Amino acid sequence: MAISESTREQMRQLAARYPHARSALLPMLHLVQSEEGLVSADGIEACADVLGITPAEATAVATFYTMYKRRDVGSHHIGVCINTMCGLLGGDAVYEALAERLGVGHDAPTDDGQFWLERIECQAACTHAPVMTVDWEYIDDVTPSAAVDIIDRLARGEEVRSTRGPAIRDFRATERTLVFPDDGLAAEGTPVDAKMLAGLTVAKERGMSAPGVTSSAQEG
């Protein structure tokens, strides 16, 4: 699909944010995904045109990072962390349950185009392993049955809330937030809890500090 003039104008605004315009390529590719659900050939052409680079250079970036997709992701991107902590605590079983329910394998869309399933790397959320993401919002401490239930509720169009963020929207909405972060949802949910602060709490109780770190730096 041809990239609209309004999207091209937003691309130009993104390019103007940076001392070197080509630094805007990453958010521009997310902008394309927010419009089209994938990084299309037309999207690549538009990015290259706005930045004055070749389509091959834009393609090299788009194909290097796994968050950029060359096929339509559909309504919801489903990620399951299978790195060490999540894997040890059941992430592989969560992935297998979802793959069976959705009838799809790694990094691929379902036949109805509603979901995209992907094994993902550590989300820096290991305190709540195993972790699943829906459109990059966290679902913490997930079990295989809870993961399948979330998929079923999304398929029925029911509201699903992330554990520590807002209600799930859809893939394209999240992609737009990655480009324009001020979506008014930053205060939704409970971003920090006692489990996340457990290490810091114990360190303070025991008067522990990292070498070279002053107490004022710790308090900041």
Ligand code: FES
């Ligand atoms: S290993 Fe899964 S969030 Fe870190």
